[in-house]
Amino acid sequence: MAMIEIKDVFAGYGIGPDILTGLSLNVVAGRSYCIVGPNGAGKSTLLKVICGQLPPRSGSVMFNGQDLAGLRTDEVLERGICFVPQDRSLFTDMTIRENLQMGGYILKDSAEIDRRIEGVLEMFPVLKSRLGLAAKTLSGGQQQQLLIGRALVLRPKVIMLDEPTLGLAPKISRQIFDSMNELKAAGIAIIVVEQNARMGLNFADWGCVLDLGRMVFEGPSQDVLSDERIEQLYLGRKRQTEAAS
Ligand SMILES: Nc1ncnc2c1ncn2[C@@H]1O[C@H](COP(=O)(O)OP(=O)(O)O)[C@@H](O)[C@H]1O
Numbered sequence: 444m445a446m447i448e449i450k451d452v453f454a455g456y457g458i459g460p461d462i463l464t465g466l467s468l469n470v471v472a473g474r475s476y477c478i479v480g481p482n483g484a485g486k487s488t489l490l491k492v493i494c495g496q497l498p499p500r501s502g503s504v505m506f507n508g509q510d511l512a513g514l515r516t517d518e519v520l521e522r523g524i525c526f527v528p529q530d531r532s533l534f535t536d537m538t539i540r541e542n543l544q545m546g547g548y549i550l551k552d553s554a555e556i557d558r559r560i561e562g563v564l565e566m567f568p569v570l571k572s573r574l575g576l577a578a579k580t581l582s583g584g585q586q587q588q589l590l591i592g593r594a595l596v597l598r599p600k601v602i603m604l605d606e607p608t609l610g611l612a613p614k615i616s617r618q619i620f621d622s623m624n625e626l627k628a629a630g631i632a633i634i635v636v637e638q639n640a641r642m643g644l645n646f647a648d649w650g651c652v653l654d655l656g657r658m659v660f661e662g663p664s665q666d667v668l669s670d671e672r673i674e675q676l677y678l679g680r681k682r683q684t685e686a687a688s
Protein backbone atom coordinates (compact mmCIF):
# COMPACT_ATOMS: atom_id res chain seq x y z
CA MET A 444 0.00 0.00 0.00
CA ALA A 445 1.17 3.51 -0.78
CA MET A 446 2.26 5.73 2.09
CA ILE A 447 1.51 8.93 0.16
CA GLU A 448 -1.29 8.88 -2.37
CA ILE A 449 -1.51 11.92 -4.62
CA LYS A 450 -4.65 11.81 -6.65
CA ASP A 451 -5.67 14.03 -9.55
CA VAL A 452 -4.18 17.16 -8.02
CA PHE A 453 -4.68 20.59 -9.57
CA ALA A 454 -2.70 23.41 -7.99
CA GLY A 455 -1.46 26.89 -8.82
CA TYR A 456 -0.46 30.21 -7.33
CA GLY A 457 -2.87 33.01 -6.43
CA ILE A 458 -5.25 33.67 -9.27
CA GLY A 459 -2.78 32.25 -11.80
CA PRO A 460 -3.33 29.22 -14.01
CA ASP A 461 -3.14 25.62 -12.86
CA ILE A 462 0.49 24.54 -12.64
CA LEU A 463 -0.30 20.97 -11.64
CA THR A 464 -2.98 19.74 -14.00
CA GLY A 465 -4.32 16.44 -12.75
CA LEU A 466 -1.23 14.92 -11.21
CA SER A 467 -1.27 11.52 -9.53
CA LEU A 468 1.53 9.62 -7.83
CA ASN A 469 1.82 6.90 -5.21
CA VAL A 470 4.80 6.94 -2.87
CA VAL A 471 5.61 3.63 -1.21
CA ALA A 472 7.39 3.55 2.17
CA GLY A 473 11.15 3.14 1.88
CA ARG A 474 11.24 3.58 -1.87
CA SER A 475 13.20 6.35 -3.60
CA TYR A 476 11.78 8.49 -6.38
CA CYS A 477 13.51 10.78 -8.83
CA ILE A 478 11.39 13.42 -10.51
CA VAL A 479 12.70 14.83 -13.76
CA GLY A 480 11.22 17.14 -16.35
CA PRO A 481 11.79 20.48 -18.06
CA ASN A 482 12.03 23.79 -16.24
CA GLY A 483 8.62 25.04 -15.23
CA ALA A 484 7.04 21.59 -15.43
CA GLY A 485 5.81 21.89 -11.85
CA LYS A 486 8.36 19.73 -10.01
CA SER A 487 8.96 22.18 -7.16
CA THR A 488 5.25 22.92 -7.06
CA LEU A 489 4.54 19.24 -6.50
CA LEU A 490 6.88 19.13 -3.49
CA LYS A 491 5.26 22.28 -2.09
CA VAL A 492 1.84 20.66 -2.39
CA ILE A 493 2.97 17.50 -0.59
CA CYS A 494 4.50 19.40 2.34
CA GLY A 495 1.48 21.65 2.78
CA GLN A 496 3.03 24.91 1.56
CA LEU A 497 0.60 25.10 -1.33
CA PRO A 498 -2.90 23.66 -0.83
CA PRO A 499 -4.23 21.91 -3.92
CA ARG A 500 -7.18 23.49 -5.73
CA SER A 501 -8.67 20.05 -6.19
CA GLY A 502 -7.66 16.44 -5.83
CA SER A 503 -6.16 14.97 -2.68
CA VAL A 504 -2.91 14.15 -0.94
CA MET A 505 -3.33 11.28 1.52
CA PHE A 506 -0.69 10.15 4.00
CA ASN A 507 -1.20 6.72 5.52
CA GLY A 508 -4.88 6.98 4.67
CA GLN A 509 -5.33 10.46 6.14
CA ASP A 510 -6.08 13.50 3.99
CA LEU A 511 -3.42 16.18 4.46
CA ALA A 512 -5.81 18.90 3.25
CA GLY A 513 -5.94 21.86 5.59
CA LEU A 514 -2.86 20.87 7.61
CA ARG A 515 -0.17 23.47 8.22
CA THR A 516 3.38 22.72 7.10
CA ASP A 517 4.49 22.05 10.69
CA GLU A 518 1.64 19.54 11.09
CA VAL A 519 2.72 17.77 7.91
CA LEU A 520 6.29 17.81 9.24
CA GLU A 521 5.16 16.24 12.51
CA ARG A 522 3.73 13.32 10.55
CA GLY A 523 7.17 12.65 9.15
CA ILE A 524 7.29 14.44 5.80
CA CYS A 525 10.37 16.66 5.54
CA PHE A 526 11.09 19.11 2.75
CA VAL A 527 14.57 20.38 1.90
CA PRO A 528 13.83 23.28 -0.46
CA GLN A 529 16.09 24.49 -3.21
CA ASP A 530 17.08 27.77 -1.59
CA ARG A 531 19.48 26.28 1.02
CA SER A 532 17.53 27.93 3.81
CA LEU A 533 20.11 27.62 6.58
CA PHE A 534 20.54 30.06 9.44
CA THR A 535 23.94 31.04 8.13
CA ASP A 536 25.05 33.13 11.12
CA MET A 537 24.10 30.41 13.57
CA THR A 538 26.40 27.51 14.34
CA ILE A 539 26.06 24.10 12.82
CA ARG A 540 24.87 22.71 16.15
CA GLU A 541 22.23 25.44 16.42
CA ASN A 542 21.03 24.72 12.91
CA LEU A 543 20.65 21.05 13.79
CA GLN A 544 18.79 21.99 16.97
CA MET A 545 16.40 24.11 14.90
CA GLY A 546 15.63 20.97 12.92
CA GLY A 547 14.18 19.43 16.06
CA TYR A 548 12.30 22.46 17.37
CA ILE A 549 8.90 20.81 17.20
CA LEU A 550 10.13 18.04 19.54
CA LYS A 551 10.57 20.46 22.47
CA ASP A 552 12.59 17.90 24.55
CA SER A 553 16.12 19.26 24.20
CA ALA A 554 17.82 16.13 25.60
CA GLU A 555 16.05 14.06 22.97
CA ILE A 556 17.04 16.57 20.28
CA ASP A 557 20.69 16.29 21.36
CA ARG A 558 20.54 12.49 21.26
CA ARG A 559 19.18 12.60 17.75
CA ILE A 560 21.79 15.13 16.66
CA GLU A 561 24.45 12.64 17.78
CA GLY A 562 22.89 10.08 15.44
CA VAL A 563 22.86 12.55 12.56
CA LEU A 564 26.53 13.38 13.14
CA GLU A 565 27.48 9.73 12.72
CA MET A 566 26.06 9.98 9.23
CA PHE A 567 27.80 13.30 8.53
CA PRO A 568 31.18 13.23 10.27
CA VAL A 569 32.21 16.33 8.34
CA LEU A 570 29.71 18.32 10.40
CA LYS A 571 30.87 16.80 13.67
CA SER A 572 34.26 18.45 13.56
CA ARG A 573 32.70 21.84 12.81
CA LEU A 574 29.78 21.95 15.24
CA GLY A 575 30.67 25.29 16.80
CA LEU A 576 31.32 27.12 13.54
CA ALA A 577 28.83 29.34 11.77
CA ALA A 578 26.95 27.57 8.97
CA LYS A 579 28.20 30.15 6.48
CA THR A 580 31.74 28.78 6.86
CA LEU A 581 30.67 25.51 5.20
CA SER A 582 31.16 24.80 1.51
CA GLY A 583 28.11 24.40 -0.73
CA GLY A 584 28.22 20.62 -0.46
CA GLN A 585 28.60 20.70 3.31
CA GLN A 586 25.68 23.13 3.58
CA GLN A 587 23.56 20.68 1.63
CA GLN A 588 24.62 17.93 4.04
CA LEU A 589 23.67 20.15 6.97
CA LEU A 590 20.25 20.72 5.40
CA ILE A 591 19.75 16.98 5.06
CA GLY A 592 21.07 16.43 8.58
CA ARG A 593 18.71 19.06 9.94
CA ALA A 594 15.76 17.28 8.33
CA LEU A 595 16.93 13.95 9.77
CA VAL A 596 16.67 15.17 13.36
CA LEU A 597 12.94 14.57 13.06
CA ARG A 598 13.49 10.98 11.90
CA PRO A 599 11.25 11.52 8.89
CA LYS A 600 9.47 8.78 7.00
CA VAL A 601 9.84 10.74 3.78
CA ILE A 602 12.42 13.30 2.83
CA MET A 603 11.90 15.49 -0.22
CA LEU A 604 14.88 17.23 -1.78
CA ASP A 605 14.56 19.93 -4.43
CA GLU A 606 17.64 19.94 -6.68
CA PRO A 607 20.13 19.13 -3.93
CA THR A 608 23.12 19.16 -6.29
CA LEU A 609 22.32 22.43 -8.05
CA GLY A 610 25.48 24.47 -8.46
CA LEU A 611 27.72 21.80 -6.93
CA ALA A 612 30.77 20.32 -8.64
CA PRO A 613 30.34 16.74 -9.94
CA LYS A 614 32.50 15.26 -7.19
CA ILE A 615 30.49 17.03 -4.47
CA SER A 616 27.25 16.03 -6.18
CA ARG A 617 28.32 12.42 -5.86
CA GLN A 618 28.89 12.94 -2.13
CA ILE A 619 25.34 14.24 -1.80
CA PHE A 620 24.10 11.12 -3.57
CA ASP A 621 26.20 9.02 -1.19
CA SER A 622 24.40 10.72 1.70
CA MET A 623 21.07 10.03 0.03
CA ASN A 624 22.06 6.40 -0.33
CA GLU A 625 22.53 6.28 3.44
CA LEU A 626 19.03 7.65 3.91
CA LYS A 627 17.79 4.96 1.58
CA ALA A 628 19.62 2.31 3.61
CA ALA A 629 17.97 3.71 6.74
CA GLY A 630 14.59 2.93 5.18
CA ILE A 631 13.55 6.53 4.57
CA ALA A 632 11.51 7.18 1.45
CA ILE A 633 13.11 9.83 -0.74
CA ILE A 634 11.62 12.09 -3.37
CA VAL A 635 14.33 13.98 -5.19
CA VAL A 636 13.96 16.49 -7.97
CA GLU A 637 17.14 16.43 -9.97
CA GLN A 638 18.46 18.44 -12.94
CA ASN A 639 21.09 15.81 -13.56
CA ALA A 640 18.44 13.35 -14.66
CA ARG A 641 20.74 10.42 -15.32
CA MET A 642 22.47 10.68 -11.97
CA GLY A 643 19.14 11.04 -10.21
CA LEU A 644 17.58 8.13 -12.04
CA ASN A 645 20.57 5.91 -11.42
CA PHE A 646 20.16 6.60 -7.72
CA ALA A 647 16.41 6.17 -7.41
CA ASP A 648 14.25 3.04 -7.52
CA TRP A 649 11.46 4.79 -9.36
CA GLY A 650 11.57 7.47 -12.03
CA CYS A 651 8.86 10.03 -12.74
CA VAL A 652 8.79 12.34 -15.73
CA LEU A 653 6.70 15.43 -15.14
CA ASP A 654 5.70 17.78 -17.93
CA LEU A 655 3.06 20.51 -18.12
CA GLY A 656 1.92 19.73 -14.61
CA ARG A 657 1.24 16.05 -14.97
CA MET A 658 3.05 12.75 -14.85
CA VAL A 659 3.81 11.72 -18.41
CA PHE A 660 5.77 8.60 -17.55
CA GLU A 661 6.69 6.66 -14.45
CA GLY A 662 8.28 3.33 -13.79
CA PRO A 663 11.39 1.62 -12.49
CA SER A 664 14.23 4.10 -13.04
CA GLN A 665 16.06 1.75 -15.36
CA ASP A 666 12.98 1.64 -17.61
CA VAL A 667 12.89 5.43 -17.72
CA LEU A 668 16.59 5.53 -18.53
CA SER A 669 16.29 3.03 -21.32
CA ASP A 670 13.18 4.49 -22.96
CA GLU A 671 14.33 6.07 -26.20
CA ARG A 672 11.43 8.46 -26.53
CA ILE A 673 11.87 9.74 -22.96
CA GLU A 674 15.57 10.04 -23.56
CA GLN A 675 15.07 12.19 -26.65
CA LEU A 676 12.40 14.38 -25.11
CA TYR A 677 13.64 14.79 -21.56
CA LEU A 678 17.11 13.48 -20.88
CA GLY A 679 18.97 15.19 -23.68
CA ARG A 680 21.60 13.47 -25.72
CA LYS A 681 24.55 13.37 -23.40
CA ARG A 682 25.83 9.87 -22.97
CA GLN A 683 29.29 10.49 -24.40
CA THR A 684 29.90 13.79 -22.60
CA GLU A 685 28.86 12.27 -19.30
CA ALA A 686 31.10 9.29 -19.78
CA ALA A 687 33.93 11.69 -20.48
CA SER A 688 33.41 13.83 -17.36
N1 LIG B 1 5.48 31.46 -6.05
C1 LIG B 1 5.04 31.42 -7.31
N2 LIG B 1 4.11 32.31 -7.77
C2 LIG B 1 3.65 32.26 -9.03
N3 LIG B 1 4.05 31.37 -9.94
C3 LIG B 1 4.97 30.47 -9.58
C4 LIG B 1 5.50 30.43 -8.24
N4 LIG B 1 6.39 29.42 -8.16
C5 LIG B 1 6.40 28.85 -9.38
N5 LIG B 1 5.56 29.47 -10.22
C6 LIG B 1 5.29 29.10 -11.63
O1 LIG B 1 4.90 27.74 -11.68
C7 LIG B 1 5.44 27.09 -12.82
C8 LIG B 1 6.12 25.82 -12.39
O2 LIG B 1 7.17 26.15 -11.48
P1 LIG B 1 7.99 25.06 -10.71
O3 LIG B 1 7.08 24.15 -9.99
O4 LIG B 1 8.97 25.81 -9.90
O5 LIG B 1 8.70 24.27 -11.90
P2 LIG B 1 9.96 23.32 -11.89
O6 LIG B 1 10.38 23.10 -10.47
O7 LIG B 1 9.53 22.07 -12.58
O8 LIG B 1 11.00 24.05 -12.69
C9 LIG B 1 6.38 28.09 -13.48
O9 LIG B 1 5.73 28.61 -14.61
C10 LIG B 1 6.57 29.17 -12.44
O10 LIG B 1 6.73 30.42 -13.03
Ligand SMILES: [Mg+2]
Nearest residue numbers: 486487488605
Ligand atom coordinates in the same frame (compact mmCIF):
# COMPACT_ATOMS: atom_id res chain seq x y z
MG1 LIG C 1 12.05 23.60 -9.43
